[in-house]
Amino acid sequence: MKLNKSGGPDGLTTNFLTKIKNSIVKPLTYLFNESFRLGIVPENWKEAIITPLFKKGKRNSVENYRPISLTSQIGKLLEKLIKNSLSNYLEANNLISKSQHGFRKGKSTKSNLLEFQNVLLKLVDNKKSVDVIYVDLQKAFDKVPHNKLLFKLKQTGIDGKLLIWIENWLCDRTHTVKYRGMVSDTVKVKSGVPQGSVLGPILFLIYINDIENKIKCDTFKFADDTKLVGCVDDKNNLQNDINALSYWCKAWQMPINVEKCKVMHIGSSNPKHSYSLSGEKLKICEEEKDLGVVFTKDLKFNTQCLTAAKKGNKILGMIYRTIKNRNKKIMLNLYKSLVRPQLDYCINVWRPHLKSDIKILENVQKRFTKSIQGLKKIKYKERLQILKLTSFETRCLRSDLLTCFKVFNNYESIDTKNLFVFNERKSRGNSFKLSKVYCRLDSSKFSFPHRVVDEWNKLKDDTVCSESINAFKGCLDRHLRAMGGLI
Numbered sequence: 001m002k003l004n005k006s007g008g009p010d011g012l013t014t015n016f017l018t019k020i021k022n023s024i025v026k027p028l029t030y031l032f033n034e035s036f037r038l039g040i041v042p043e044n045w046k047e048a049i050i051t052p053l054f055k056k057g058k059r060n061s062v063e064n065y066r067p068i069s070l071t072s073q074i075g076k077l078l079e080k081l082i083k084n085s086l087s088n089y090l091e092a093n094n095l096i097s098k099s100q101h102g103f104r105k106g107k108s109t110k111s112n113l114l115e116f117q118n119v120l121l122k123l124v125d126n127k128k129s130v131d132v133i134y135v136d137l138q139k140a141f142d143k144v145p146h147n148k149l150l151f152k153l154k155q156t157g158i159d160g161k162l163l164i165w166i167e168n169w170l171c172d173r174t175h176t177v178k179y180r181g182m183v184s185d186t187v188k189v190k191s192g193v194p195q196g197s198v199l200g201p202i203l204f205l206i207y208i209n210d211i212e213n214k215i216k217c218d219t220f221k222f223a224d225d226t227k228l229v230g231c232v233d234d235k236n237n238l239q240n241d242i243n244a245l246s247y248w249c250k251a252w253q254m255p256i257n258v259e260k261c262k263v264m265h266i267g268s269s270n271p272k273h274s275y276s277l278s279g280e281k282l283k284i285c286e287e288e289k290d291l292g293v294v295f296t297k298d299l300k301f302n303t304q305c306l307t308a309a310k311k312g313n314k315i316l317g318m319i320y321r322t323i324k325n326r327n328k329k330i331m332l333n334l335y336k337s338l339v340r341p342q343l344d345y346c347i348n349v350w351r352p353h354l355k356s357d358i359k360i361l362e363n364v365q366k367r368f369t370k371s372i373q374g375l376k377k378i379k380y381k382e383r384l385q386i387l388k389l390t391s392f393e394t395r396c397l398r399s400d401l402l403t404c405f406k407v408f409n410n411y412e413s414i415d416t417k418n419l420f421v422f423n424e425r426k427s428r429g430n431s432f433k434l435s436k437v438y439c440r441l442d443s444s445k446f447s448f449p450h451r452v453v454d455e456w457n458k459l460k461d462d463t464v465c466s467e468s469i470n471a472f473k474g475c476l477d478r479h480l481r482a483m484g485g486l487i
Helices: 014-019 021-038 073-092 109-125 146-155 160-170 200-208 235-251 302-322 328-344 355-371 380-387 392-408 448-457 469-482
Strands: 047-054 065-070 130-135 173-179 187-189 218-222 225-231 262-266 287-290 293-296
Touching (some): 014 073, 021 073, 021 160, 073 200, 109 130, 130 235, 146 160, 146 200, 293 302, 302 328, 328 355, 328 392
Antiparallel strands (some): 130 262, 218 225
16 A cells, blocks of 8 residues: 555545554455455445546636546555456456557556657658647546446456456446535446546556557557557548547447547648548647647657746746745755656657757756755856756756666567667677667657667666666766766
8 A cells, every 4th residue: 555645435544554454454355355256345445535636728617627536445455456467467468459558567658658759750750741640538437338348358358256346346336526625415426437446547448458450550549548640641541540440439439529639740741631530620730738748740849848947947936935944955855856857757758959948947957956045156067066966968868878778678668679779780888789770850860769879888788787777777877977977
């Protein structure tokens, strides 16, 4: 159990349960075994308090809130045991599509965007015009029909007591919405998998797994967020893929929010075909926020740099307004936990190479270091040494090399053959020496698989062959310190 998690309707928090674990482990073991043997889930484990979590857009629109279910922590513990076994079964038998990056070990928003960007850049660099279709499923988690989900579970090989238990877990669920101290009436849940549950996400992945079975173009998914990438040599090919996706959604009762679906035309000679989905013409966008990163039709990340800097400065402003104490330790903790994640999120995807963009992001850290008591009149480099911080560029380089190591050692589930070309004629250098591939565009030259090559080849063999991530980090920090980049 993770500590500091809120309790469900029963009010039992994880902190309380872990304190009394020695007293309850035996009765819970008996309870879990009986629940699974009989295929019955206690009713109070099916009760949920819904907390609306605002996403984006207008705050007075219900569609812009995500309903998060707070359920019994004891029930979640059994869900976790079942989810772990279920995930191991699915991964061991390769039953989940490679295009799915959500809720999977070794997969993330970063792996999704790196693979998407790599496919996109290769096509554009080969003078291909590309169209990207962004598809938005309407309240996907809440619309999953239980009978069709159980059918798909059985098709996947999940049967017997486990299927009976999952069916009982899905049925007769109830929830109550709580917002600003106000509580709604209790309502029965007729469809969907609970958002906020442990088992819900893996069940949803099984349900949506075959959405691209009849789609020929490249598909990238993160849970219900789906995008199609196709060349526009023949408009009909991509339109047929859109029609196939639309047909699947109708057949499996997954409504599409057509108003939020868009097409982005990429390439200087793009004919800019129009596409229709469910009888409606798709909107054209010049930029799109994809899993937290802003992509534009020119494949540059100036807008993303400005967005990240704006978020960082906004949080810094909030810190300055609410925290009067400018103590070094307090401010550093706040900066590292609240501000820096905004600047570093998926940085391997959109790392800037222009000095003007780097300066925008570095200025956020400069502003922070000036705010600390006694450091305002000291030069920036000296402030970094006192605070034991690194520059934005060094942090980006470290992140690139660390991601490279994770990819080679399967900590990040990305196919290395799609990203890198290994140097087969290794006269010198490390065991994983890479080769550079010719690129026509700057967007490709400064993308992750290309910019990391020279820096990676400089690393010693004992560094790239480290036995663990922590061991690699130690060797890498010593390397960067010797190069003068790390303090």
